[in-house]
Amino acid sequence: MDxxxxxxxxxxxxNMGLEEMRRQKILLxxxxxxxxxQISDLAFNNYGTYADAGRATHDCSKTxxxxxxxxxxxxxxxxxxxxxxxxxxxxAKKISDEQELVRxxxxxxxxxxxxxxxxSRMNICVRAGYYDLAYTLTNYGMQLQQxxxxxxxxxxxxxxxxxxxxxxxxxxxxxxxxxxxxCCSST
Numbered sequence: 001m002d003x004x005x006x007x008x009x010x011x012x013x014x015n016m017g018l019e020e021m022r023r024q025k026i027l028l029x030x031x032x033x034x035x036x037x038q039i040s041d042l043a044f045n046n047y048g049t050y051a052d053a054g055r056a057t058h059d060c061s062k063t064x065x066x067x068x069x070x071x072x073x074x075x076x077x078x079x080x081x082x083x084x085x086x087x088x089x090x091x092a093k094k095i096s097d098e099q100e101l102v103r104x105x106x107x108x109x110x111x112x113x114x115x116x117x118x119x120s121r122m123n124i125c126v127r128a129g130y131y132d133l134a135y136t137l138t139n140y141g142m143q144l145q146q147x148x149x150x151x152x153x154x155x156x157x158x159x160x161x162x163x164x165x166x167x168x169x170x171x172x173x174x175x176x177x178x179x180x181x182x183c184c185s186s187t
Contacts, residue, residue, distance in 0.1 A: 117154065119162040126166070126173055138167035 043050070056174055118137060125134035141163025150156050 112155075115159055119160055119166070122163055122166045126170055129177075131170065131174060134166070134170050138163050138170060141167070 099116055105112060107113075118140070122134055122137045125131070125137065141160045144156055144160035145164060151160060
């Protein structure tokens with residue numbers, strides 16, 4: 001089909017006269033100038049759009065390039081950040097646990113406070129003459145000394161040792177009272 005069209009236009013050109021060819025040449029030149037003028041008008045009227053599109057393309061390329069460069073190391077930094085957050089969380093939990101332990105220790109209803117007041121109670125019992133109670137406290141001190149896990153704690157060791165040491169003072173007090181009673185009753 002192309003070859004038929006090709007032969008037909010060759011035949012048309014052969015049959016055309018010189019004058020007709022000149023008119024066709026002028027007509028084609030005129031159409032070419034019109035197309036050239038339209039392209040110029042199109043370029044001139046839309047130059048701003050083309051320039052803006054070109055700048056936008058350039059800016060987008062630059063921005064995406066910068067983003068790519070900045071995000072290359074992001075996964076490594078994310079791992080470091082995750083590790084830091086986990087360490088922070090562990091430390092915060094430890095501090096929270098310690099704070100709770102201190103809060104419980106400072107609570108007056110904590111049995112630890114009762115244990116720590118046993119030496120002063122022992123002294124009060126001996127001075128007030130409650131020897132049976134004082135003797136019970138000294139036995140409790142001996143029991144604490146025998147419980148090796150508890151006795152390793154310095155606070156409990158100090159309380160237990162004080163209670164056991166007070167046993168000698170208690171016995172001395174009992175002997176003094178006994179000899180005072182014997183002395184007073186023989187007169």
